[in-house]
Amino acid sequence: MTHTPSKYQLERVAYRRSRAIRSAFVAALSTLVLGTLLVVAITGAPGWQRVKETFFSAAAARSSLPSILDGLLLNLRLLVFCAAGALVLGLLIALLKTLRGALFFPVRMLANAYTYGFRGVPLIILLYVLCFGVPGLRLSGTPSVLVLGGAAIVLTYGAFLAEVFRAGIESVHPSQRAAARSLGLTYWQAMRHVVLPQAVRRVAPPLLNDMVSMQKDVGLVSIGGVIDAVRAAQIEVAQTYNYTPYIVAGVLFVLLAVPVIAITDWVTLRAARRQSAGSTT
Template sequence: MTTTLGRSRSGDPLPTAPLSTSPPPSENELGRRAFRQRQTGRAVLISVVSTLVFAALVWLFVVNTPGWAAVRKSFFDPAVAIKAWPRVFEGLLLNIQVLIFAALGVLIFSLILATLRTLRGPVFFPLRALAAGYTDLFRGVPLLIVLYLVGFGLPGLDIFPRMPVAFWGTVALILTYSAYVSEVWRAGIEAVHPSQVLAARSLGLSHGQTLRRVVLPQALRKVTPALMNDFVAMQKDVGLISVLGAVDAVRAAQIETAASFNFTPYVLAGLLFVLLALPMIRLTDWITARMRRREQIGSLV
């Protein structure tokens, strides 16, 4: 295939040049592709069969243990699960609500902390020291203790209006997870090569513009898998707000267990949390694999 490059001043067409097209794959390459496809199909088949065999062996071992009948009655009673479903599911909606607000608060507050820790110059030393002390403190204190201090300590000061316990649970989650996520942000910011910052500053961008337009977009791509893993962890820890008295999925399961003398509601709440986390877990794995493939383009033979 050819194309005309243009016309001369006299109106005559200039010589044409062939368009560059990729050559078709050779017979050897087609053979290698077919071999890889067969190997992939064989690997998938073996994986499925081995997984089914392993699951069957585990199931046979569990159901043949002496105490399986009592465990099944105490933890896997369908009638109790159906009865507890409305209250546990209603509690899960509260967990989801707390999770959404906590995730937004952590995203904003952790980014502010990471920005403070990356400031340069002696004049910003108090801010850097304050941010570093904050991250050290809340990464060292267990979340359960933070929940007690925030949920029962802050309302006891009588300087805040009366708020529901779910609000204080959200505050405790933000305070704790912001310390972890800020370190993830800081690692991503410091992973950006200094030449990027120097180039942006040489073009006349201020420190804030450089951070917003050059550094943060690159840092976000680097730390996306880590941020998503922290979000998955917070999906589980959001159930700890039950210690403050909030009737979430865990507290609702506790109430149903006390009413029926059966632990099936706890299993039901656990399965609901797993179903809540699975989409984000699979999305995290997909994004991680996608980024790895992009970084390894051209490295495989």
């Protein structure tokens, strides 16, 4: 059966279409104007030629790229291990903090002391302590500076992630836990199958935020002497007095963050859609 729209509907449709075209036109125009203004302001600046040579030199970019990419590979490897370590540690601490009962008092106290302490300590200071202090003890079997630096990052980020996880766990309504327990599930089964899946889904965006932030902070292990992308760029800069390698490294970091953000957005969106709007069949 076909429906013939009334003249009122046709009028509305025509009006909406004209508004849409107008909006698109205005958006394009205002973007163009702003872009032009920016380009004119920057390229018209008295020092632009100098800045262009020292920050945007194609030759310097090409020559520095291989060593920066080498450094970036280290960032990536470190990121994978640190992210996994911090997520596990954060989740563990969050779970310990939700434990009730006298038996767990010391555990709760330690977990609280940890999240209070390590959220407060500046990462750089922790890096100095672990990368220089621990090897200074001259114990046999001291891990490499890379591992120690990674540990500093895991410890710092674990404290933040623990609070994110805890907020998620507490945001799940108590009736969900009651329903799970009423079915005979134990505390841990209710946590594992009912509370945590909902909690993690809710805090996925802030968790991702911390991951992107960590992606930039893993480079700080270069304090201990290892060469990450930023340190590689710095070395290039020191040799040529051209700042382009920094820009190259910066662009690479942004490119690295884009897929991470996109994937997590997609995962969150898909979970939300499955639950509320769509069916899986």
